[in-house]
Amino acid sequence: MPIIRIEITREGATAAQKAALIRGATTLVADVLGKDPALTFVVIDEVDTGNWGVAGEPVAVLRTRRSAEAG
Amino acid sequence: MPIIRIEITREGATAAQKAALIRGATTLVADVLGKDPALTFVVIDEVDTGNWGVAGEPVAVLRTRRSAEAG
Amino acid sequence: MPIIRIEITREGATAAQKAALIRGATTLVADVLGKDPALTFVVIDEVDTGNWGVAGEPVAVLRTRRSAEAG
């Protein structure tokens, strides 16, 4: 009965990538803990880059600055 | 001061259903634990079916397969 | 496949009360949304009163002050 929550910034993860995350996470807890896939929930939360902060700044700001520097 | 979080797949829950979930969850903790409704928060998280996995697959994929089989 | 999380301060909820919360929450989403109880998870998080704050203060401090006032 595990619940696995994968939180990532909303930056274009495709349906195929999300399916791979779900498959991989389910396999991980089955392999390591013997959990039943039929009772394993995986929830992917995608968060806007303006709503996720690291080092005191929104990721949106960090991304903008980085691409400007790479200009 | 309870916080009750209800996570469901985003599959058309109506405003009336969400109001019923909020009312029911608040009543539940008031009845069982004597909690004050004025200080009871209920948060409903709706998750896209492509972002929710069970049995190693996205619900979106499971729903599509099932409706194809029911074809 | 709902996940219902009930967060409460750790103030002596009994096993029977927790069973009632689990039963009630499962029934609520079955009645309102037609969800399958066999695929409904309920998780109860109990939080120490020193780790839960309201109105800017830990509940532990509020409880102590109230019982002193009620002295």
Place this chain on the structure above:
Amino acid sequence: MPIIRIEITREGATAAQKAALIRGATTLVADVLGKDPALTFVVIDEVDTGNWGVAGEPVAVLRTRRSAEAG
């Protein structure tokens, strides 16, 4: 390595306000616990007012009633 999650109703928080929340939360755990900002995540969850309940009712309903009373 703290994770600070700030959940608010979706009622128009601006990018500047969210940046201020991220900066403030990061500074708080640095000042109080000496945590490294570079390894401090802040996640802001904005929840629709129809999905957030207090006192047994959706905030959306409470807001509507209040503005009608203030009418």
Place this chain on the structure above:
Amino acid sequence: MPIIRIEITREGATAAQKAALIRGATTLVADVLGKDPALTFVVIDEVDTGNWGVAGEPVAVLRTRRSAEAG
């Protein structure tokens, strides 16, 4: 910067198993999404079986009944 949360019932997961979960989850998001392991947090929540419900009952009750039946 992903945050991966793995919630399991508290049923004796060893330090080695938890290390394997952390390693596997970090590798998963690195492989699928190219995320930097140095900025990937994995949090394992272990929940008492009396605090986790499925099919309307606490896992603790289900486990007891099952071992009695297997008696």
Place this chain on the structure above:
Amino acid sequence: MPIIRIEITREGATAAQKAALIRGATTLVADVLGKDPALTFVVIDEVDTGNWGVAGEPVAVLRTRRSAEAG
């Protein structure tokens, strides 16, 4: 009605530090968003260092290695 969740590794945060986190987080959302402290919840989750991973390893392992190197 904000909910602010502060997740930290369980490494000896004192009652006074937790009170400071609660006070600071409540003030932050009051100052930035005008939120009512009486309806602001702050929850501090302390996670064992064996249950928190970064860079693919449990913090417990990283701490042990670092103190051995600093030996």
